[in-house]
Amino acid sequence: GAGVSQSPSNKVTEKGKDVELRCDPISGHTALYWYRQRLGQGLEFLIYFQGNSAPDKSGLPSDRFSAERTGESVSTLTIQRTQQEDSAVYLCASSLRGRASYNEQFFGPGTRLTVL
Amino acid sequence: AQTVTQSQPEMSVQEAETVTLSCTYDTSESDYYLFWYKQPPSRQMILVIRQEAYKQQNATENRFSVNFQKAAKSFSLKISDSQLGDAAMYFCAYRSTITTPMRFGAGTRLTVKP
Numbered sequence: 025g026a027g028v029s030q031s032p033s034n035k036v037t038e039k040g041k042d043v044e045l046r047c048d049p050i051s052g053h054t055a056l057y058w059y060r061q062r063l064g065q066g067l068e069f070l071i072y073f074q075g076n077s078a079p080d081k082s083g084l085p086s087d088r089f090s091a092e093r094t095g096e097s098v099s100t101l102t103i104q105r106t107q108q109e110d111s112a113v114y115l116c117a118s119s120l121r122g123r124a125s126y127n128e129q130f131f132g133p134g135t136r137l138t139v140l
Numbered sequence: 141a142q143t144v145t146q147s148q149p150e151m152s153v154q155e156a157e158t159v160t161l162s163c164t165y166d167t168s169e170s171d172y173y174l175f176w177y178k179q180p181p182s183r184q185m186i187l188v189i190r191q192e193a194y195k196q197q198n199a200t201e202n203r204f205s206v207n208f209q210k211a212a213k214s215f216s217l218k219i220s221d222s223q224l225g226d227a228a229m230y231f232c233a234y235r236s237t238i239t240t241p242m243r244f245g246a247g248t249r250l251t252v253k254p
């Protein structure tokens with residue numbers, strides 16, 4: 025596809041369940057980012073992948089959060105034992121080269137997660 | 141850590157008029173990048189304009205321009221000839237040349253009145 029895609033668009037889950045969110049970056053983009061956006065707030069950095077380098081996990085809020093990316097393709101963000109405070113929109117972005125800070129990040133439409 | 145502050149939670153403007161959205165940031169670095177992103181109800185974040193801190197000249201993109209005041213650590217966005225399609229949340233963002241995370245402000249919701 026032409027842009028970053030994310031699935032599912034919306035996810036409703038019960039407290040304590042695990043969820044997996046998926047991101048398909050733009051083909052050829054080596055850098056991939058996950059952000060969390062709570063209602064009425066700005067974006068909060070979660071994790072960053074750059075090619076085959078070790079990911080920057082400095083933004084993950086707890087060990088219930090993890091993410092994987094195989095090479096320069098799809099990434100999945102997993103939240104284990106979800107809690108109501110995890111309710112938010114999770115946005116994925118990709119760019120050509122993460123270290124070239126000027127490069128534009130292209131965002132997906134996000135996944136709205138609701139934990140009941 | 142760098143912080144980005146948008147002091148206007150909501151702004152409104154009449155169609156065809158001009159509006160300025162404020163953004164200030166805190167950093168000890170001398171070289172960095174600043175961005176304005178637009179987020180319409182579709183949730184898709186769209187880059188509006190960007191500025192490199194070492195450039196004195198303010199960036200412009202058609203109806204969008206910035207007023208970058210490096211000493212004051214201010215980066216405001218001016219939208220000229222506002223259109224109904226400009227209605228959205230606008231986020232100011234900072235990115236260091238050293239670290240990778242982009243820091244976002246809390247956003248300003250812009251309403252355009254016909």
